[in-house]
Amino acid sequence: MYRYFFLVGIVCLAGCAPDNRPADMPKLSPCTVTVKQDGKPLQDAMVLLQKGGGQPFKWSVAGRTDAAGVAKVMTHGQFSGAPEGDYAVVISKEVTEQAKSGQKQLDDLGNEIDTGGMISSYSLVEKEYTAADTTPLKITVGKTAVQQEFECGKPVRILLRQAAP
Secondary structure, eight states: OHHHHHHHHHHHHHHTOOOOSOTTOOOEEOEEEEEEETTEEOTTOEEEEEESTTOOOSSOEEEEOOTTSEEEOEETTTEESEESEEEEEEEEOEEEEEOOOSEEEEOTTSOEEEEOOOEEEEEOSOGGGGSTTTOOOEEEEOSSOEEEEEEOOSOOOEEEEEEOO
């Protein structure tokens, strides 16, 4: 019998654990963003909500899209939802590739590997959607849950940077 009360007590304490949110963090509302590119879900894109007006904003508000193009927005990467307010929606997706050079070298285990070749990074989203001051995408987060869908143009492949390894 005492075990039962002990277990109930432990469960109550675990359920009553203090919220680890910062004391000055505003109330968060659930926010889900769906991103499509040319009508198809855009997977593995970063969605960033940025406050307008050039004012610094203390809280980072972002999410990453899944296979269906859906991003659950988180504040500071760990708290579900977003503070109330108006935001510019910034979308980015980058890939990095290393071109084969044809130069061969042996690694520490004696395996032949390709060395050399340029390392290139590409943006897969049209430039206007990748910055708060140019994106036409906007969202307003209120006291209730928000679900909004955005289209971010046609598929592109824009060279961002190149470097030798």
